[in-house]
Structure formats: C-alpha cells, structure tokens
Amino acid sequence: xxxxxxxxxxxxxxxKQMIEHVISLFRDTMPFxxxxxxxxxxxxxxxxxxxxxxxxxxxxxxxxxxxxxLHGGVTATMLDTxxxxxxxxxxxxxxxxxxxADLQARLLTMGTVxxxxxxLRPGRGEAFIATASIIRKGNRLVVCRMELHNEKGDHIAFGxxxxxxx
Amino acid sequence: xxxxxxxxxxxxxxxKQMIEHVISLFRDTMPFxxxxxxxxxxxxxxxxxxxxxxxxxxxxxxxxxxxxxLHGGVTATMLDTxxxxxxxxxxxxxxxxxxxADLQARLLTMGTVxxxxxxLRPGRGEAFIATASIIRKGNRLVVCRMELHNEKGDHIAFGxxxxxxx
Amino acid sequence: xxxxxxxxxxxxxxxKQMIEHVISLFRDTMPFxxxxxxxxxxxxxxxxxxxxxxxxxxxxxxxxxxxxxLHGGVTATMLDTxxxxxxxxxxxxxxxxxxxADLQARLLTMGTVxxxxxxLRPGRGEAFIATASIIRKGNRLVVCRMELHNEKGDHIAFGxxxxxxx
Amino acid sequence: xxxxxxxxxxxxxxxKQMIEHVISLFRDTMPFxxxxxxxxxxxxxxxxxxxxxxxxxxxxxxxxxxxxxLHGGVTATMLDTxxxxxxxxxxxxxxxxxxxADLQARLLTMGTVxxxxxxLRPGRGEAFIATASIIRKGNRLVVCRMELHNEKGDHIAFGxxxxxxx
Numbered sequence: 001x002x003x004x005x006x007x008x009x010x011x012x013x014x015x016k017q018m019i020e021h022v023i024s025l026f027r028d029t030m031p032f033x034x035x036x037x038x039x040x041x042x043x044x045x046x047x048x049x050x051x052x053x054x055x056x057x058x059x060x061x062x063x064x065x066x067x068x069x070l071h072g073g074v075t076a077t078m079l080d081t082x083x084x085x086x087x088x089x090x091x092x093x094x095x096x097x098x099x100x101a102d103l104q105a106r107l108l109t110m111g112t113v114x115x116x117x118x119x120l121r122p123g124r125g126e127a128f129i130a131t132a133s134i135i136r137k138g139n140r141l142v143v144c145r146m147e148l149h150n151e152k153g154d155h156i157a158f159g160x161x162x163x164x165x166x
Numbered sequence: 167x168x169x170x171x172x173x174x175x176x177x178x179x180x181x182k183q184m185i186e187h188v189i190s191l192f193r194d195t196m197p198f199x200x201x202x203x204x205x206x207x208x209x210x211x212x213x214x215x216x217x218x219x220x221x222x223x224x225x226x227x228x229x230x231x232x233x234x235x236l237h238g239g240v241t242a243t244m245l246d247t248x249x250x251x252x253x254x255x256x257x258x259x260x261x262x263x264x265x266x267a268d269l270q271a272r273l274l275t276m277g278t279v280x281x282x283x284x285x286l287r288p289g290r291g292e293a294f295i296a297t298a299s300i301i302r303k304g305n306r307l308v309v310c311r312m313e314l315h316n317e318k319g320d321h322i323a324f325g326x327x328x329x330x331x332x
Numbered sequence: 333x334x335x336x337x338x339x340x341x342x343x344x345x346x347x348k349q350m351i352e353h354v355i356s357l358f359r360d361t362m363p364f365x366x367x368x369x370x371x372x373x374x375x376x377x378x379x380x381x382x383x384x385x386x387x388x389x390x391x392x393x394x395x396x397x398x399x400x401x402l403h404g405g406v407t408a409t410m411l412d413t414x415x416x417x418x419x420x421x422x423x424x425x426x427x428x429x430x431x432x433a434d435l436q437a438r439l440l441t442m443g444t445v446x447x448x449x450x451x452l453r454p455g456r457g458e459a460f461i462a463t464a465s466i467i468r469k470g471n472r473l474v475v476c477r478m479e480l481h482n483e484k485g486d487h488i489a490f491g492x493x494x495x496x497x498x
Numbered sequence: 499x500x501x502x503x504x505x506x507x508x509x510x511x512x513x514k515q516m517i518e519h520v521i522s523l524f525r526d527t528m529p530f531x532x533x534x535x536x537x538x539x540x541x542x543x544x545x546x547x548x549x550x551x552x553x554x555x556x557x558x559x560x561x562x563x564x565x566x567x568l569h570g571g572v573t574a575t576m577l578d579t580x581x582x583x584x585x586x587x588x589x590x591x592x593x594x595x596x597x598x599a600d601l602q603a604r605l606l607t608m609g610t611v612x613x614x615x616x617x618l619r620p621g622r623g624e625a626f627i628a629t630a631s632i633i634r635k636g637n638r639l640v641v642c643r644m645e646l647h648n649e650k651g652d653h654i655a656f657g658x659x660x661x662x663x664x
C-alpha cells in the first residue's frame with residue numbers, strides 16, 4: 001500500500017473531514033482496490049469512525065477454478081489496505097486540529113514498510129471482511145494487526161504491518 | 167497462494183512433464199493470476215528449469231491514479247505466487263521419479279503458511295519481474311526468498327515465504 | 333527453539349504425564365533457559381494446563397547499563413520459548429492417548445521454522461510475563477501468537493511463530 | 499535491540515571516531531552481549547569498516563543438554579544485535595560530518611521495530627558468525643537482512659529487521 005495524494009489547499013480541515021477525505025481516496029481513486037471490488041464500510045463518524053473492508057466472493061479472485069478459494073494475493077491486498085487505512089485514520093484522530101495540514105503533506109509519502117501474513121485456513125466463503133487495530137503508534141511509524149474473516153466468522157488470515165507516515 | 171489441483175491419473179510422469187504441468191496450472195487455470203496479467207517465463211527445461219514471473223505495468227494495478235506506482239497487494243501477489251511455484255518445482259526436481267504420483271496427490275493441499283514482504287522502494291517501472299530461491303527444503307515444508315525488480319533492475323521488494331506441501 | 337529429547341520408553345503416558353514431562357524438559361534441561369532465569373508458571377493440570385513464562389528483571393539481561401531496558405534478544409528468547417512450549421502442549425491435548433508415544437518420537441525433531449517479533453515499547457519493568465495462544469493447528473505445523481507484558485500489564489512485545497513437529 | 503546511550507559532549511567527531519564509539523558501546527556496555535560472550539570483529543576502519551559478530555559454542559547457550567544445538571533465542575539475539583549495529587554504522591557513513599552530533603542525539607532512542615527470523619537448520623557448530631547488510635535506508639528507518647553461519651560455512655539462519663533511529 002503506497003499512498004501519494006495530490007497536494008490540496010484545504011487549510012482548516014476538521015478530523016471528520018479529513019477522515020472522510022482519506023476513505024474516499026482509498027475507495028474512489030485507487031484502481032486496484034476498484035478492480036478487486038473492495039467496499040469500505042464505516043460505523044460512526046469523526047473520531048468514532050470504525051472501518052472494515054468488505055469483498056464479495058468472485059470467480060476472478062480465486063487461485064483455482066475447481067475450488068472457490070481466494071487467491072493468497074487477494075488476502076494480502078485486503079490486509080495491507082485495511083492496515084494502511086486504519087494507520088492513517090488513527091493518526092488523524094490523535095493529531096491536533098491545527099496540525100492536520102502538516103499531516104496531510106506527510107501522507108504524500110506514506111507507505112507500507114513491511115507486512116507479515118499468516119494464512120490460517122483456505123479462503124472459502126461468500127464474502128470476506130478485513131479489520132485492523134493499532135499495536136504501536138509513533139509520530140511517523142505505526143504498526144497494525146489485521147484480520148480476515150468470512151461471512152460466517154471463520155478466521156481466514158492474520159496480518160501484521162509496519163507503516164511509515166511521511 | 168493455495169493450490170488444489172484436480173486428481174489426475176497420469177501414473178508415469180517424468181520430472182519434465184510434471185514441471186510443465188504445474189507451470190500450466192499456475193498460468194492457465196488460476197483466474198487471479200490471469201486478471202493481473204502475470205506471464206510465466208521459463209529458461210531451460212526439466213531439472214534445469216528456471217522460472218520468473220513478468221508483469222507489464224497497467225493503470226488498473228496501481229494504488230493511486232496520480233502516480234504510476236504498483237499497489238502493494240500486486241507486489242505481495244507476485245511474491246507469493248513465484249515463491250509457491252518455485253517451492254513446488256524444486257520439490258519435483260528432488261523427488262525420485264516413482265514418487266511423483268505421491269507428490270502430485272500432496273499438491274492437492276499445498277498452500278502458503280506465512281509470508282513477509284519488505285517494500286524497499288515505490289513500485290515504479292514499465293515492467294516487473296519476480297524471482298525466488300529456496301532457503302529451506304524439507305519433505306513437507308519449504309521456505310523461499312523472493313525478489314521483485316523493475317525492468318531497469320531497481321529492487322522493489324523482498325519476500326520470505328513458508329510453504330506447506332500436503 | 334529446537335528441541336531434541338532423548339528417546340524414552342514410557343509406552344502408556346497420560347496427557348497429564350506427558351505435559352508435565354515436556355514442561356520439565358523446558359524448565360530443567362535447557363541450559364539457556366536456566367542462564368536467563370526463566371520460570372514456568374502453570375495453572376490447572378492435564379488438559380486444563382495454562383502456561384506462562386516469568387522472568388524477573390536482572391542487570392545482566394539488559395542492553396544498556398544506563399537504562400533498565402531488557403535486551404531485544406531476551407524478549408525474542410521468551411517469545412520463542414513460550415510459543416514452542418504451548419505448541420507442544422496443545423498438540424498433546426489434542427492427541428489421542430494411544431498416539432502419545434508416536435508424538436513423543438516426533439518431538440525429537442521439533443523446532444521453530446520462523447518467528448516475527450514486534451517490539452512495541454522499551455522493555456522496562458520489574459518482571460516480565462510471556463504467554464502464547466495457537467492460531468493454526470495442523471498435524472505437523474503449529475502457528476502461535478505470543479505476547480510479552482511487564483508486571484504492570486504494559487504490553488512490551490508481540491510475536492508470531494511457526495513451529496514444526498517432527 | 500534497544501540502544502539508549504548517555505548524552506556526550508563530543509561536538510566534532512569524525513566518522514571513524516563515531517563508528518568506533520558505537521562498536522565500543524555494543525561491545526563494552528551491553529550486559530547481555532557480554533553474558534553471551536559476543537565478540538565484535540571488524541575489518542577496515544572509518545567508512546570501510548565491516549563488522550561481524552562471533553560467538554564460540556558454549557554449553558550454557560544450548561537449548562538441550564543432549565545435543566550441542568544453539569538455543570533459538572541466541573540466534574535471534576545475534577541477528578538482532580548485528581542488524582542494529584550495522585544499521586547505525588551505515589547511517590553514520592552516510593551522514594555529513596557536521597550532522598554527526600545530531601545523529602548521536604537520535605541514537606538515544608534507536609530501537610528494533612520488528613524482526614523476522616528464519617531457522618534453516620539446527621544450530622550446530624564450534625563457532626557462529628553473524629553478518630548483516632542493508633536493504634532499505636531512509637532518514638529514520640533502516641531495514642537489514644542478517645545471516646548466521648557456523649565455522650564451516652553452514653547457513654544456520656536468516657533474519658530481516660526493521661530499525662528506527664530516533
């Protein structure tokens with residue numbers, strides 16, 4: 001996940017505006033997320049925003065035509081994407097309002113440093129849900145744990161990702 | 167990467183036939199590899215086979231429309247795929263001919279156990295090449311190191327993957 | 333963590349006996365665990381056994397004399413040790429009694445395949461506690477998540493380990 | 499590996515002096531490195547300095563008294579230590595001389611962010627040698643690959659470590 005946003009000139013963004021801005025960047029302007037058909041499900045707003053990634057099963061996302069099993073690369077993509085998005089959103093929440101413009105500039109060079117994926121069971125299901133939580137939060141470095149479940153709650157994969165913010 | 171092949175009844179496969187069979191499975195029957203446009207480039211044949219994955223840059227594989235940077239999920243997909251394929255091919259090379267049918271049965275439940283990806287620099291380029299080499303080879307467990315370069319030889323990412331064979 | 337136990341001839345071990353046997357191997361016969369001063373704290377017995385590793389702070393385990401911070405290698409050692417031990421104990425719990433002798437033979441070549449450690453904050457404290465839980469359980473391969481806390485409950489480190497059993 | 503050095507007031511350090519200073523910190527002032535008996539072997543000096551960690555086999559560093567196999571925690575310690583040391587030394591080499599005082603201040607909060615260890619074969623041998631090379635070098639973040647061999651050149655383990663400098 002590497003994010004380089006166009007510089008914008010919105011000097012007085014609120015937390016809520018900036019979180020919505022980042023989610024729309026991930027949802028509307030990243031071609032590979034759209035190719036996969038990722039949808040972004042949010043609960044709450046502003047500092048209460050919780051985000052999950054949803055993906056309905058599709059034949060084109062499988063590793064094998066005989067089995068309805070998700071390709072491991074799709075799993076990795078979902079985990080990397082939700083980890084990066086949650087890393088940014090949590091950073092926004094903890095940033096003082098008048099520093100948001102500075103943070104926005106730093107997002108230009110935000111990216112994944114490294115990621116580990118643990119594949120727990122074959123990716124079978126009708127829909128897949130990726131979530132993330134933060135385990136280390138520094139000024140420029142954020143570490144997340146991510147999870148992928150199917151619609152029944154079966155645990156498909158774990159991830160751990162280290163992200164650099166500008 | 168999770169591979170579950172249909173059971174076939176080819177009792178007397180040679181190494182060369184089985185390697186070609188596995189490459190064709192990855193190339194021709196995995197929808198997500200085809201969605202990405204992965205091509206499989208081999209040099210030599212039989213026990214001398216060397217394999218690389220090639221991918222031309224496409225707008226649909228990027229993480230951001232302003233930049234021609236590969237989505238980190240595409241990088242992870244290429245590394246997982248080449249690691250799994252090389253793990254199988256090397257296992258075939260080291261399997262005695264009369265044990266190939268047994269190996270073929272075990273490939274039915276082959277899969278990635280875990281993978282680490284290190285993103286070294288933004289995925290810019292006209293084409294991307296993934297390669298893999300084996301660092302640990304057991305009867306059922308294989309560990310690979312993978313690399314992704316662009317067409318200029320810039321090193322985009324490293325990977326380490328642990329694979330289980332049946 | 334690599335365990336190679338002497339072959340013993342105890343044909344009819346119960347789960348409880350075998351779990352106690354494995355804990356005593358880790359506690360009493362592994363010189364490096366003793367050099368560090370690791371203690372093994374169990375709750376319950378037999379299939380209800382829960383295990384944690386405890387370590388009091390000692391100057392000799394620090395990375396720097398000015399600070400009372402645990403060396404990262406001590407953290408890694410504790411996480412690897414508790415992960416391997418819990419992997420074995422959980423495998424014993426799920427093994428049918430008459431297969432325990434077979435499992436015991438396989439423990440001879442048990443070992444860590446790979447491990448990731450995430451260092452969350454400096455290892456400060458008067459005592460450190462390592463715990464583990466299983467996230468993937470196969471016949472020969474077990475994946476654990478491990479955690480290290482100090483006596484106040486501060487979360488020092490996360491680990492993920494992949495273990496092979498014979 | 500977490501390094502917090504005492505603040506010193508040496509305003510005009512050369513590269514050579516600062517590299518020697520850091521090596522002496524690791525060698526002479528870190529109790530756990532001394533407990534293990536790690537020795538630091540350097541070739542060249544100043545910007546040509548190459549560093550390796552050496553460790554003679556000792557019974558107290560093993561995981562099992564029946565076998566002369568290194569405890570996995572010792573392997574992890576050696577890899578983390580050489581990775582952190584090489585990350586610092588390479589950063590010094592690339593720092594302009596008049597910025598060395600600033601770098602020295604940042605070393606106060608240097609630490610390992612995450613590390614992966616791949617155990618390739620049992621740690622048998624009379625002596626062990628750890629080396630590291632840098633695969634990603636940013637202003638504050640360095641990623642290293644580390645290797646552990648025995649005195650015969652057998653490859654015991656690989657590591658990948660992400661380090662934060664201040």
